[in-house]
Every structure is written in structure tokens, then in C-alpha cells.
Amino acid sequence: MVNNITESKDSLKWCSVSLADVISRGKRLEASVFDVEAKRARQIIANGKYPLTTIGGEKGLTTSYTGARFKRIWVENSDMPIYQPSTIVDIKPTPDGYISHLTQTNIDALRVHKGQILMTCSGTIGKVSYVSETLNDLIFSHDLLRIDCKHNVDQGYIYAYLKSKIGNKILLTNSYGAVITHIEPEHLSSVPIPNAPDEVKGKINDLVVESYKLRDESNDLIDEATELLIQELKLPPIKDFNVDYYKMDASVGTFSIKLSHMCGRADASYHVPIVAAIVEHLNKYAAEVTNIGDKRISKDIILAGVFKRTYVEEGYGYPFLGGKEITQLNPKTEKYLSKPIHKKRYEKELKVTENTILVTDRGTIGITTLVPKQWNGYAVSQNVLKLIPANEKIAGYIYIFLNSEWGNELVRRQTYGSVVDMIDNNSLASVEIPLLKNEDIQKKINGLALEANKKRYEAYLLEQEALRIMDEEVIYAR
Incomplete structure (x- = not known):
């Protein structure tokens, strides 16, 4: 059965779903189980100009991992501040607290590194950030997805895709259009992404990297x-x-x-x-x-x-x-x-x-x-x-x-x-x-504070330009 998606003149959105989809979703018939916008997003990139690959997986563009669970030993102050995943979207994040050197875990495995893409994978999932100087080498809790790109040109490109409305909608739903509640590294192997030429990827990547450089400067x-x-x-x-x-x-x-x-x-x-x-x-x-x-x-x-x-x-x-x-x-x-x-x-x-x-x-x-x-x-x-x-x-x-x-x-x-x-x-x-x-x-x-604010505005404009190119030259390109 073809999953047709229609939006009527009175803005009522509807689609048809296959019997296999209904059974796979526990035989539930509520419309909310089948996200119309998510199914439409997948159709848009499937009909796009560029062939599809996946973000993760053996043949995908990235590898990813989370940290191992561990028991924190909190102290009032130390040289090991730890940050919560939700702070990755803050322009200047502050630590949740400080952990002791006696904490039994691999601290270095919890550090994030320049060029990585970070993603919240539990709670409010799908928030995305890019690691520049501000976040480089900081310690984050285990439940944060660290994404390493196989090629540097894909770093800003994938970041912009996951920040776009279409890319983020696909990320947060499975192939049936159902909203997921937790993201594991293997989930990225089922997230499709247009595989644009390096020339297009490079334009987007450079804008994202420069945007984060301005944030660092601010x-x-x-x-x-x-x-x-x-x-x-x-x-x-x-x-x-x-x-x-x-x-x-x-x-x-x-x-x-x-x-x-x-x-x-x-x-x-x-x-x-x-x-x-x-x-x-x-x-x-x-x-x-x-x-x-x-x-x-x-x-x-x-x-x-x-x-x-x-x-x-x-x-x-x-x-x-x-x-x-x-x-x-x-x-x-x-x-x-x-x-x-x-x-x-x-x-x-x-x-x-x-x-x-x-x-x-x-x-x-x-x-x-x-x-x-x-x-x-x-x-x-x-x-x-x-x-x-x-x-x-x-x-x-x-x-x-x-x-x-x-x-x-x-x-x-x-x-x-x-x-x-x-x-x-x-x-x-x-x-x-x-x-x-x-x-x-x-x-x-x-003057320094006002100049910092101006740089943040310039950073915003660069990211918006990257998202515009992602939409016009990649996602909606025909």
C-alpha cells in the first residue's frame, strides 16, 4: 500500500498506512502513532536530487557512542567540572557540579572533542551541537551521543541537516513515523541523509565552523x-x-x-x-x-x-x-x-x-x-x-x-x-x-560585552545561511 499524505483545504492532515505498519505499532489505531509530517519528510528526501546514505552504520557517514554509566562522587570544587547533556545548546554552558578524581570511570572517555557532533539521546532528545573551542575537552555525563564523522567535510553538513526541520523530524521518528523516546547509536544507521557532493557539503560545513568560531570569540x-x-x-x-x-x-x-x-x-x-x-x-x-x-x-x-x-x-x-x-x-x-x-x-x-x-x-x-x-x-x-x-x-x-x-x-x-x-x-x-x-x-x-553580542548575531546569521543552503540546495533540490 502506498502511504499517500494529503493536506486538505481546511488544513486537516491525513494519510493512509499499511496493515503491516499498524501491526508493527502494536495494532494501535490512534493517528498520533503515525506522524504525518515525519512520513512526508522521508518522502521529500527520497524524491530529492541526491542519492541517500545513512548518518550511522557500517556504510554511513559517522560512527557514534555514548559513555558507560557510573556513580558520581560529587565534591564542592575540583578541576573536573561535569556538564549535563541539556547544556550543549547553551552558548556558554555552566557545569552541573564537580566530580572527584576518585570517581570510578574512564573520565577521558566522557570528554568531548573538537569536530564532534553532540546529541541529547534521552529526556528531551534530538538537541544538537557542534564541538568547537568552548566545549572541547569538557566532561559530559554518559547519556550524550558523541558523533564522529568519517570525513571532516561532513561535520557541519550533518549538523545542519540534523538542525533542519526535515532532518530533525526524521531523526525523532522511525520509518513508520512513530516518535521515538530514546536514541541509541544504532538508531543513526536508519536515519537517511542526502549524500550531496563535497562542494555543497563544504559550503555548509565552512559556514557552521565559522559560526561556532564567532561564538567562541564572543x-x-x-x-x-x-x-x-x-x-x-x-x-x-x-x-x-x-x-x-x-x-x-x-x-x-x-x-x-x-x-x-x-x-x-x-x-x-x-x-x-x-x-x-x-x-x-x-x-x-x-x-x-x-x-x-x-x-x-x-x-x-x-x-x-x-x-x-x-x-x-x-x-x-x-x-x-x-x-x-x-x-x-x-x-x-x-x-x-x-x-x-x-x-x-x-x-x-x-x-x-x-x-x-x-x-x-x-x-x-x-x-x-x-x-x-x-x-x-x-x-x-x-x-x-x-x-x-x-x-x-x-x-x-x-x-x-x-x-x-x-x-x-x-x-x-x-x-x-x-x-x-x-x-x-x-x-x-x-x-x-x-x-x-x-x-x-x-x-x-x-564595550567588550556589546561586541560579544554582535559576534553572536553574526554567528546566528551564518548558521541561518547554512540552514538555507541545506534546504534549498540539498533537501528540496530536484
């Missing part, structure tokens, strides 16, 4: 700006601050607070001694310590209200980002807010523009991002505070400080709530921020 600029901040304020690591505990030998941290210093807050987390130590240090080395709410620092801090969302299809709504997505260069969003229904709230509370600073306000508090140009006009969740800088001359500096471990500590001390941790616009406005004695250094820090 991260280097962020690190340089942060190091300037550290040098100017003579900031020691958090663990090296002298913290005044009431009883040093107590099993838990104990400290006393004067009634005049309570600020209306009786929760101990607000008064942790490390915060007082940081603020005292800033006052010693900064020209002035003010607050984020100072009009020299910010025009406004927007806390969006909770609302019922009405989603529509792509092209008919505002692209909608959640707090977990703001650390990515080009978040894959499948949520679009209805323009007619949400326009007023969008304009007032949700819309972001370049160089707005985003700070997560619940769950994981204090994740900070400087909005890049490609997000202009996006809608961002009510779970993220929108900090509007006073001007462009201070925007990058604010971001660098809040994104540092010292700034993040000052943000998180504002946390309140019993079941769900959160902060609000008033909390963020109260966060201390230093103004530097050396104004030229402050300007340089600001």
Missing part, C-alpha cells in the same frame, strides 16, 4: 570583560571571602543580625554573611555602590503578570521564549502567542529588544542574558524579568556584573517563597552594583 570577550571587572575590584573567589559566622564549629551556618539591618526580611537566606562580605568588599574598591533600580543604571524593570496563553501556528504569532531557552543562541521555539489576543500584554510586558537584560525570576534564580539582535520583537515568558538599561553605555557592564558569580550571589539573596523560589522587579531593583573608579575600564567592559 565567549572570550565575555571572559575578558569579567577578568577586567575582577582586577579592578580585586575580587577574590567566593569561597575565599572571610565570612563572619556566629559559631564557626556549628554543624550549620549560624549568624546574628541586628534588628536595624533586617530590612523587613526574616528569612535567613536574605542575610547570609557572604552577601555582607561581598558588599563590604565592593564598597572598599568601587567608586560607588548603588542599586540596579538607580535611574543611572536602569530605565525600568518589567515583571509580567501571569496570564492564560493562546498559542497559534508559526507565522501568526509572536515567537515565545521561556526561561530555559534564554541561554541559547537560536532557541528552537514551537510556541507562538496569538497577536490579536496578546498584543496589548506583548507591547507592555513581554516584548524584548536588543541589549535588554533578562534575568530568570523563579525556579533557577538569576540566569542572566543580554538580548541579541536576532531576538528583537520576541516575547519572553513572565518567568523572566526584563531589565531595560538606562542606555547603551551601561547595558554591557550591567550584564557582566550580574552574570558574574558575585553579582549572581547578590541576585539570589533576594529570593523569597516557600514552594517555588522567586524574585520580582523590586527585588532586582534592590540588588547592589558597583560603579568603578576607573571609568575607562568600565567603558571597556561595557
Whole structure:
């Protein structure tokens, strides 16, 4: 039986399936078992210009592997930070924690290497990244698929294919169109890919490699700006601050607070001694310590209200980002807010523009991002505070400080709530921020952050060009 796929005028999608398909899927008759779009994706590449090969398998373009399971021995700090698979899509990932040298596993086998393609294979599967300098030699947990290409020209090519809508849809489904729940290395032997000429592959590969080079450069600029901040304020690591505990030998941290210093807050987390130590240090080395709410620092801090969302299809709504997505260069969003229904709230509370600073306000508090140009006009969740800088001359500096471990500590001390941790616009406005004695250094820090953001936009454009070539010259080529 031929699996015909039809989309009617009223957008009702339907297809026919063979009896063998029904039996193989446990004799289930629900339409959701047979993904129409996945079957259509396979038809598109089958009818394409180039012959098909597979991503994995003996005759495929790659080899792949995951790590062996192991029991982690966690420590507070070491030279072995470990990263979760979900962070591969973050432009500057942060470690999940640190493991001890006593951990019984082959640590080197868990490291990823430049030129590899990484893929999440459990949980939220199918997220893809390319290993450049930023990720090179980092330790990731075992449940991450490491893909090695047999030829270098295939690295960026396969990455772009797996990032494309058609390629990703095929990856996440089997030949029957059923959504898979876990990816093993052998699964890639059944994932077809057009085998384009090296000339076409090379164009795509070069764009992807250059895109990731720009991301590396942007991260280097962020690190340089942060190091300037550290040098100017003579900031020691958090663990090296002298913290005044009431009883040093107590099993838990104990400290006393004067009634005049309570600020209306009786929760101990607000008064942790490390915060007082940081603020005292800033006052010693900064020209002035003010607050984020100072009009020299910010025009406004927007806390969006909770609302019922009405989603529509792509092209008919505002692209909608959640707090977990703001650390990515080009978040894959499948949520679009209805323009007619949400326009007023969008304009007032949700819309972001370049160089707005985003700070997560619940769950994981204090994740900070400087909005890049490609997000202009996006809608961002009510779970993220929108900090509007006073001007462009201070925007990058604010971001660098809040994104540092010292700034993040000052943000998180504002946390309140019993079941769900959160902060609000008033909390963020109260966060201390230093103004530097050396104004030229402050300007340089600001400029480095803004330049990093520009490089991320350029990286985005290069990746979009690679995806365009993949679609027009490979997937849909006839």
C-alpha cells in the first residue's frame, strides 16, 4: 500500500498506512502513532536530487557512542567540572557540579572533542551541537551521543541537516513515523541523509565552523570583560571571602543580625554573611555602590503578570521564549502567542529588544542574558524579568556584573517563597552594583560585552545561511 499524505483545504492532515505498519505499532489505531509530517519528510528526501546514505552504520557517514554509566562522587570544587547533556545548546554552558578524581570511570572517555557532533539521546532528545573551542575537552555525563564523522567535510553538513526541520523530524521518528523516546547509536544507521557532493557539503560545513568560531570569540570577550571587572575590584573567589559566622564549629551556618539591618526580611537566606562580605568588599574598591533600580543604571524593570496563553501556528504569532531557552543562541521555539489576543500584554510586558537584560525570576534564580539582535520583537515568558538599561553605555557592564558569580550571589539573596523560589522587579531593583573608579575600564567592559553580542548575531546569521543552503540546495533540490 502506498502511504499517500494529503493536506486538505481546511488544513486537516491525513494519510493512509499499511496493515503491516499498524501491526508493527502494536495494532494501535490512534493517528498520533503515525506522524504525518515525519512520513512526508522521508518522502521529500527520497524524491530529492541526491542519492541517500545513512548518518550511522557500517556504510554511513559517522560512527557514534555514548559513555558507560557510573556513580558520581560529587565534591564542592575540583578541576573536573561535569556538564549535563541539556547544556550543549547553551552558548556558554555552566557545569552541573564537580566530580572527584576518585570517581570510578574512564573520565577521558566522557570528554568531548573538537569536530564532534553532540546529541541529547534521552529526556528531551534530538538537541544538537557542534564541538568547537568552548566545549572541547569538557566532561559530559554518559547519556550524550558523541558523533564522529568519517570525513571532516561532513561535520557541519550533518549538523545542519540534523538542525533542519526535515532532518530533525526524521531523526525523532522511525520509518513508520512513530516518535521515538530514546536514541541509541544504532538508531543513526536508519536515519537517511542526502549524500550531496563535497562542494555543497563544504559550503555548509565552512559556514557552521565559522559560526561556532564567532561564538567562541564572543565567549572570550565575555571572559575578558569579567577578568577586567575582577582586577579592578580585586575580587577574590567566593569561597575565599572571610565570612563572619556566629559559631564557626556549628554543624550549620549560624549568624546574628541586628534588628536595624533586617530590612523587613526574616528569612535567613536574605542575610547570609557572604552577601555582607561581598558588599563590604565592593564598597572598599568601587567608586560607588548603588542599586540596579538607580535611574543611572536602569530605565525600568518589567515583571509580567501571569496570564492564560493562546498559542497559534508559526507565522501568526509572536515567537515565545521561556526561561530555559534564554541561554541559547537560536532557541528552537514551537510556541507562538496569538497577536490579536496578546498584543496589548506583548507591547507592555513581554516584548524584548536588543541589549535588554533578562534575568530568570523563579525556579533557577538569576540566569542572566543580554538580548541579541536576532531576538528583537520576541516575547519572553513572565518567568523572566526584563531589565531595560538606562542606555547603551551601561547595558554591557550591567550584564557582566550580574552574570558574574558575585553579582549572581547578590541576585539570589533576594529570593523569597516557600514552594517555588522567586524574585520580582523590586527585588532586582534592590540588588547592589558597583560603579568603578576607573571609568575607562568600565567603558571597556561595557564595550567588550556589546561586541560579544554582535559576534553572536553574526554567528546566528551564518548558521541561518547554512540552514538555507541545506534546504534549498540539498533537501528540496530536484
